[in-house]
Amino acid sequence: MSVPNITVVAGPAGCGKTTWICQQIQNLSASVNVIYFSPGTGKVPIDQTHLAADFPNIKVFHDGQETEFLQQLAKFEAAYIELGFYLELTSVETILDGLSYQSLAILPPKLQQSEYHAWADKIIPGADIDTNIISNQLWRVPSNGQVIDEDSLQEFWYEITHGAYGQVSRAKGIFDVADGRSLYADFVAGVPTTEFLELDLPRHLEGRPERFSGLEVLGNNLDESAMKRTLEDCYLSEVAITQYQQQVKQILLEEKIE
Structure with missing residues (x-):
């Protein structure tokens, strides 16, 4: 069996693993x-969805597809495995079942003598995140099929x-908004904030979208119940979704005629 060039990328949350890949x-x-x-x-594949939208020609595997991933490896020339901060670095050895790989760590410049340094074949400087913040709470929620009012989403994100x-310390999400676009939101404490990014996906203007959306928040003393309630308050009703979609389709039609 031919084996692709396998690169395993690890590092703290928000350091730039997906960006580097x-x-x-x-x-x-x-x-x-x-x-x-x-x-x-789990059920919140934010990075996978973001990457698949940017590079539709690559093959993206989701959580729980370890067997399928190994079976497909021989068909590809380059493979990237991204290890989230919540996984043990040694977990990749179980996934790859003895296959050789290059271990690469994306690390903030000020981090020294960490477990990543001992593990990695190569160190790449990443975002200058605050390594003194120890976050112990990870909250994830899928919102597949939900459409969100963009103004409410902006306020919620703020x-x-x-x-x-x-x-x-870290938050990221993908949201379907009323005009049919899919937006990517990204926040890392201590790093300059960025505007929402529109993913390169078709506008969805026919009922509820059948694609992934969801939110991941990492931090301390998180009020998960309050976040969940506020997020749900941003969801649009069936009637509102229909009205928005009809308005957008009419606007797009008029623009096309002009």
């Missing part, structure tokens, strides 16, 4: 077949990132 994929020739796997994300629900 995306950069490597961009630099590869379009003829190179690429496979990507990020275990441990509250999350400004301490309304506890000390947040």
